[in-house]
Amino acid sequence: MINFNLFVLPFFLGLIYVVIAIGKSWYRWVRKLPAIDKVRFISGIRSPGQIFGALKEVFLEGLIHRRMWKQNPLLGYMHMSFALGWFLLIVFGNIESRFYSGTHLNAPYYPIFLKFFIHDRLVIFFEVFSVPGIFRFLMDFLLLFVLSGLVLALIKRQKSNWFGMKRTTAFQLTDIVSLGSLWLIFPMRLLAESYTAGYYGSGGGFLTQPLGNLLVWIVPFRDDFVAYGLWWGYSLVLGIFFITLPYSRYMHIPTEILLIFFRHFGIQPGKWYSSFSDVEVQACSRCGVCIDVCQLNEAGIHDSQAVYFIRGVRDKYVPEEISRKCLVCGRCQEACPVGISTDSLRLIKRRELVSGQASDFSYLAPRPGAASRFDEPPRQGEVAYFAGCMSHLTPSIIRAMKGIMEHAGVSFTHLDADKSICCGRPLKLAGKDRQANELIEFNKKLIRLTGAKTLVTSCPICYRVFREEYNIPIRIQHHTQFILDLVKTGKISFEGDYKKVAYHDPCDLGRGSGVYEAPRDLIGHFAISVPVSQEANKALCCGGSLGMFEASQGQRNTMTAGVLNILLQAQPDVLATACPLCKKTLEKQSPVAVKDIAELVYESLPKTVCCSVSGQSHPAKSYEDELISV
Amino acid sequence: MAKNFGYKILPGESIDFDRNDKLIARYLVEHEPSINLCIGCGSCTATCSTGHFTDFNIRRMHTFILRGETKHIKKEIQKCMFCGKCQLVCPRGVNLRNVILTINRAIEHLG
Numbered sequence: 001m002i003n004f005n006l007f008v009l010p011f012f013l014g015l016i017y018v019v020i021a022i023g024k025s026w027y028r029w030v031r032k033l034p035a036i037d038k039v040r041f042i043s044g045i046r047s048p049g050q051i052f053g054a055l056k057e058v059f060l061e062g063l064i065h066r067r068m069w070k071q072n073p074l075l076g077y078m079h080m081s082f083a084l085g086w087f088l089l090i091v092f093g094n095i096e097s098r099f100y101s102g103t104h105l106n107a108p109y110y111p112i113f114l115k116f117f118i119h120d121r122l123v124i125f126f127e128v129f130s131v132p133g134i135f136r137f138l139m140d141f142l143l144l145f146v147l148s149g150l151v152l153a154l155i156k157r158q159k160s161n162w163f164g165m166k167r168t169t170a171f172q173l174t175d176i177v178s179l180g181s182l183w184l185i186f187p188m189r190l191l192a193e194s195y196t197a198g199y200y201g202s203g204g205g206f207l208t209q210p211l212g213n214l215l216v217w218i219v220p221f222r223d224d225f226v227a228y229g230l231w232w233g234y235s236l237v238l239g240i241f242f243i244t245l246p247y248s249r250y251m252h253i254p255t256e257i258l259l260i261f262f263r264h265f266g267i268q269p270g271k272w273y274s275s276f277s278d279v280e281v282q283a284c285s286r287c288g289v290c291i292d293v294c295q296l297n298e299a300g301i302h303d304s305q306a307v308y309f310i311r312g313v314r315d316k317y318v319p320e321e322i323s324r325k326c327l328v329c330g331r332c333q334e335a336c337p338v339g340i341s342t343d344s345l346r347l348i349k350r351r352e353l354v355s356g357q358a359s360d361f362s363y364l365a366p367r368p369g370a371a372s373r374f375d376e377p378p379r380q381g382e383v384a385y386f387a388g389c390m391s392h393l394t395p396s397i398i399r400a401m402k403g404i405m406e407h408a409g410v411s412f413t414h415l416d417a418d419k420s421i422c423c424g425r426p427l428k429l430a431g432k433d434r435q436a437n438e439l440i441e442f443n444k445k446l447i448r449l450t451g452a453k454t455l456v457t458s459c460p461i462c463y464r465v466f467r468e469e470y471n472i473p474i475r476i477q478h479h480t481q482f483i484l485d486l487v488k489t490g491k492i493s494f495e496g497d498y499k500k501v502a503y504h505d506p507c508d509l510g511r512g513s514g515v516y517e518a519p520r521d522l523i524g525h526f527a528i529s530v531p532v533s534q535e536a537n538k539a540l541c542c543g544g545s546l547g548m549f550e551a552s553q554g555q556r557n558t559m560t561a562g563v564l565n566i567l568l569q570a571q572p573d574v575l576a577t578a579c580p581l582c583k584k585t586l587e588k589q590s591p592v593a594v595k596d597i598a599e600l601v602y603e604s605l606p607k608t609v610c611c612s613v614s615g616q617s618h619p620a621k622s623y624e625d626e627l628i629s630v
Numbered sequence: 631m632a633k634n635f636g637y638k639i640l641p642g643e644s645i646d647f648d649r650n651d652k653l654i655a656r657y658l659v660e661h662e663p664s665i666n667l668c669i670g671c672g673s674c675t676a677t678c679s680t681g682h683f684t685d686f687n688i689r690r691m692h693t694f695i696l697r698g699e700t701k702h703i704k705k706e707i708q709k710c711m712f713c714g715k716c717q718l719v720c721p722r723g724v725n726l727r728n729v730i731l732t733i734n735r736a737i738e739h740l741g
Contacts (some may be wrong), residue, residue, distance in 0.1 A: 324731075357708075357738055360708040360709055361709065363684045389679055389714070390714075390715070392715065393718055421711070422711035426713050432712070439711060549727060549728040550725075553724075554723070581718075584718055585718075
């Protein structure tokens with residue numbers, strides 16, 4: 001018997017088409033990689049370890065949808081039932097078909113339409129003690145598993161708020177066709193298999209046999225014409241899904257697989273738009289998880305969230321202001337189930353926009369005969385302290401840091417005591433990397449002059465760029481890490497009054513640099529941390545972000561009010577933060593005091609050794625110096 | 631900053647409002663309308679990081695742009711380090727970093 005029928009053609013041709021289309025895209029993306037990344041790719045596919053790691057992640061993310069589960073269990077189950085369910089149907093279907101065909105090579109359509117070609121009359125309904133019986137049971141069970149996900153998907157379309165999603169993305173025409181055919185695949189399979197089982201009176205499992213018997217009973221005429229119609233329908237929806245897939249959002253499925261391999265081979269987003277960026281853009285599933293986590297919603301901005309921005313990039317048209325209308329806080333990147341580097345993509349577009357603009361920092365060049373632009377070269381010291389521009393607007397942080405270092409007996413030099421050169425990150429956030437690099441060179445020279453072993457900064461914005469871009473052979477610490485080290489080595493101790501403190505994670509320190517624990521450990525030494533409902537990697541941006549260019553002060557204030565609501569839920573006595581910009585932004589509206597951790601530490605130092613906060617004796621002088629210089 | 635403090639005799643000049651090039655001013659108001667909130671208090675200029683090193687003066691540049699005297703603005707604006715202190719001290723909430731960026735763009739687009 002030849003196992004072929006005309007109705008397999010839509011499926012078979014669709015399958016050939018989609019395999020070629022995906023293969024072509026993958027090949028194009030790999031070929032267009034920058035040379036260095038191509039080398040990484042080639043050495044990656046030769047390394048079994050990296051391949052295994054990538055396959056493991058493909059399994060965990062592509063089939064189980066682990067990140068989605070963490071984000072939202074209901075959505076996680078929905079995606080898992082579709083992906084894992086379908087995958088297992090294919091795997092078990094293939095094994096089952098081998099059992100009947102007895103050969104190693106089957107036509108690709110044979111397992112898919114197995115129940116049409118084979119009516120195993122020996123298998124009786126709900127038989128699980130024979131090999132075919134177990135397969136029959138498994139296949140029905142998996143079909144039910146997929147269908148349960150489909151029911152969830154249908155509910156989600158109508159009532160997305162039941163899934164905890166406030167907003168979701170709109171569809172384009174190909175998406176609707178593709179989604180419609182995807183949704184029809186499994187009900188059609190159920191109907192076709194069931195009717196066939198009912199028609200022959202045997203061969204179905206616990207789901208298909210009773211349903212088939214029912215169908216045969218309901219349908220007034222008993223004819224194999226009905227069965228053919230159902231199998232044709234099943235094949236057609238499969239074919240339509242496959243043919244529309246490369247042009248719809250479902251292209252994200254094969255693209256994400258390639259993206260996972262790229263990441264495991266050590267390929268990272270570059271400074272400019274590359275093939276890797278293209279893969280990231282295409283791997284976006286438009287799920288819209290990034291919309292709900294974005295704080296711009298609160299400010300009434302609804303056109304610039306990551307998914308819309310990426311849509312613009314994909315369609316090769318991003319309105320200029322959309323690129324600049326973003327806090328670059330990294331919340332969307334943290335929430336993205338595909339792990340797309342949304343911030344990097346945004347900065348790439350900003351770079352493209354300003355590539356024609358020049359800068360002139362010649363005024364920073366050393367004066368003739370001097371080592372630096374400054375009248376006096378920086379003092380030598382084991383620690384170089386860089387307060388950062390923002391800290392100059394909050395001199396209490398600088399005063400506290402100086403007091404702490406003097407108390408601990410650390411010999412330090414204050415790099416920007418008088419005139420500060422910006423660290424360069426604000427320029428980078430504007431896309432002006434070339435210009436930022438000029439500032440970086442000036443600062444590096446200054447840092448080198450101090451001969452310090454540790455560079456301490458009070459500003460997370462500076463901290464991030466020091467770590468990521470400076471490439472200096474010197475220890476770089478944010479002041480929370482530095483003070484924690486002082487505590488651990490016993491150089492400072494506390495007379496804590498154990499106030500209730502709520503800690504606000506600065507974006508560039510937390511998500512940007514991964515420093516979550518040092519500030520919390522430090523607070524634990526002299527105060528009681530109260531929980532904040534959105535903290536650590538889920539922390540909110542204070543609203544003052546330097547990454548944002550297109551928000552009005554009013555919109556920023558709205559976002560700040562939202563953050564304060566969250567921070568004040570547990571009614572803390574003090575709000576602590578570790579960033580001068582966050583402090584400056586939050587204290588404009590906060591009903592309770594907003595203090596940098598350095599200030600809290602300074603206040604909690606033993607009073608016998610150091611002055612009390614109100615009656616400053618020694619550090620008061622440096623504070624005045626500070627005011628004069630600021 | 632010190633050398634501009636107080637008064638000094640300025641070279642004679644005449645400003646022809648009808649003939650001066652106000653394109654940058656118009657572009658700026660269109661793309662960053664918050665500049666209209668400026669009351670010219672000069673807080674931005676007082677806190678400016680670049681202003682510590684040079685006589686870079688945002689307030690003065692704004693005046694020049696409004697008058698349409700934009701010749702030397704094109705070089706001057708490139709000195710900005712974008713640190714954002716000006717924006718934080720502005721009592722009127724002018725979106726100053728974007729003002730500078732918009733002036734940059736205006737110069738690029740309008741020549």
